[in-house]
Amino acid sequence: MNDDSSSRIVASLHAWIAEAPPGARLPSTRALVAEHGVSPVTVQKALRALATRGAVETRPGVGTFVREMSALRPHDHGWQTAALGAQPRRGLRRSVALRTAPSDAVALHSGYPDRELLPHRLVRSAYARAARRDAAVTRPPSAGLPELQAWFAAEVGAAANDVVVVPGSQSGLATAFRSLVGAGRPLVVESPTYWGAILAAAQVGVEVVPVPSGRHGPDPDELARAFARTGARAFYAQPSFANPTGARWSPDVAERVLDLVRDHGAFLIEDDWAHDFGIDAEPVPLAARDGSGHVVHLRSLTKSVSPSVRVAGVVVRGPARERILADVEAESMYVSGLLQAVALDVVTQPSWRTHLRALRRQLGARRDLLAAAVREHVPQATFELPAGGLNLWLRLPDGTDVRRLAGDCEAEGVVIAPGDEWFPAEPAGCFVRLNFSGPDPGSFERGTQVIGESLR
Numbered sequence: 359m360n361d362d363s364s365s366r367i368v369a370s371l372h373a374w375i376a377e378a379p380p381g382a383r384l385p386s387t388r389a390l391v392a393e394h395g396v397s398p399v400t401v402q403k404a405l406r407a408l409a410t411r412g413a414v415e416t417r418p419g420v421g422t423f424v425r426e427m428s429a430l431r432p433h434d435h436g437w438q439t440a441a442l443g444a445q446p447r448r449g450l451r452r453s454v455a456l457r458t459a460p461s462d463a464v465a466l467h468s469g470y471p472d473r474e475l476l477p478h479r480l481v482r483s484a485y486a487r488a489a490r491r492d493a494a495v496t497r498p499p500s501a502g503l504p505e506l507q508a509w510f511a512a513e514v515g516a517a518a519n520d521v522v523v524v525p526g527s528q529s530g531l532a533t534a535f536r537s538l539v540g541a542g543r544p545l546v547v548e549s550p551t552y553w554g555a556i557l558a559a560a561q562v563g564v565e566v567v568p569v570p571s572g573r574h575g576p577d578p579d580e581l582a583r584a585f586a587r588t589g590a591r592a593f594y595a596q597p598s599f600a601n602p603t604g605a606r607w608s609p610d611v612a613e614r615v616l617d618l619v620r621d622h623g624a625f626l627i628e629d630d631w632a633h634d635f636g637i638d639a640e641p642v643p644l645a646a647r648d649g650s651g652h653v654v655h656l657r658s659l660t661k662s663v664s665p666s667v668r669v670a671g672v673v674v675r676g677p678a679r680e681r682i683l684a685d686v687e688a689e690s691m692y693v694s695g696l697l698q699a700v701a702l703d704v705v706t707q708p709s710w711r712t713h714l715r716a717l718r719r720q721l722g723a724r725r726d727l728l729a730a731a732v733r734e735h736v737p738q739a740t741f742e743l744p745a746g747g748l749n750l751w752l753r754l755p756d757g758t759d760v761r762r763l764a765g766d767c768e769a770e771g772v773v774i775a776p777g778d779e780w781f782p783a784e785p786a787g788c789f790v791r792l793n794f795s796g797p798d799p800g801s802f803e804r805g806t807q808v809i810g811e812s813l814r
């Protein structure tokens with residue numbers, strides 16, 4: 359069987375189906391074998407591919423027919439223009455980082471580590487054990503399984519009851535912005551910052567107020583001015599290994615920011631997304647230094663345990679916890695007990711710690727490999743080597759059209775993330791983000807060669 363011949367038949371039948379009326383019968387397998395000079399197995403493979411795409415249906419013993427609602431037929435969806443109306447002012451757009459790249463592409467755009475960096479044996483056996491437990495058939499409390507709450511709490515020295523389990527920290531961000539800020543009210547954010555936080559803010563309708571943030575964190579004076587000018591009562595930030603820059607707040611900045619949020623009676627929404635991705639340094643959650651409820655801490659397990667175990671914890675003290683919990687109940691009620699049991703099982707196995715130590719070494723090796731390849735093939739780029747996280751944040755020469763660069767690279771089979779998605783306002787320069795935890799570090803060389811050539 360030959361993949362190329364099968365794709366050729368698929369392409370030719372695509373064109374045929376686009377012209378054919380619904381219900382039309384496709385040429386017989388024998389006719390297709392003769393027309394394309396291939397084996398019946400290759401023809402069957404092509405027909406299966408078309409059936410999977412919803413283009414045809416096979417009636418055993420009768421033949422293969424164009425589906426009434428063939429997915430390949432162009433449909434007129436123009437009526438939706440009137441139903442949806444104009445794009446809202448804060449239109450949501452989809453992120454490059456969530457795109458699924460073709461399997462043969464060099465994928466440097468994604469935000470999630472490749473499966474070879476995950477504790478996949480631990481995860482698979484945790485699923486098997488969880489399936490036998492009550493968690494598989496019972497509803498957990500809305501705030502989460504008590505043992506998992508206790509685990510998240512212990513990580514930052516909080517009480518189990520201070521934790522609300524949510525389906526991933528993306529959902530936790532939307533919940534925090536909705537419950538603690540609210541539509542039309544200001545939320546201070548670092549710039550650049552995580553694209554998903556910008557989208558969650560847009561979705562909730564909060565007004566983002568960007569403050570510049572560098573390799574040691576935000577400028578506390580700028581932050582003080584932003585609080586004073588806007589009356590904001592919340593600051594969303596990533597103190598450890600920020601996405602995208604890899605920045606890590608200095609102890610001095612952390613101290614001053616904590617003082618500022620206390621002085622302004624504000625919340626610091628701390629996104630500790632890279633807690634398990636320290637390379638040369640350990641993350642130090644600010645929540646561990648807060649007893650008065652100013653820091654609302656988000657810790658995700660979906661990147662380090664498995665993207666299929668969408669579980670995160672929000673540590674939130676005081677009346678704010680009730681608001682968050684009410685929002686979670688209104689939005690999604692509770693997180694699947696099965697997923698929570700799997701997450702808990704994985705992070706409480708002795709080999710979880712061993713896995714994290716190995717992961718740190720692997721991330722370090724990948725980071726250094728990608729950095730060396732960038733230095734060699736993209737000498738126009740400048741970057742700081744991050745002490746943790748998953749990304750290199752490259753600054754390119756002023757005037758670089760990063761969207762066009764991404765398009766050119768993609769045409770050569772290399773997918774990169776243009777940096778403008780990480781800016782809540784106009785980008786402060788020309789940046790791209792390259793993830794060093796994606797599939798096949800052996801392809802870094804080729805990926806950076808293509809970026810360098812496309813830049814030239």
Ligand SMILES: Cc1ncc(COP(=O)(O)O)c(C=O)c1O
Binds near residue numbers: 527631661670
């Ligand atoms: C900084 C940051 N926060 C939050 C998230 C969301 O993570 P999840 O919803 O998978 O827990 C991501 C994912 O890319 C991220 O990079």
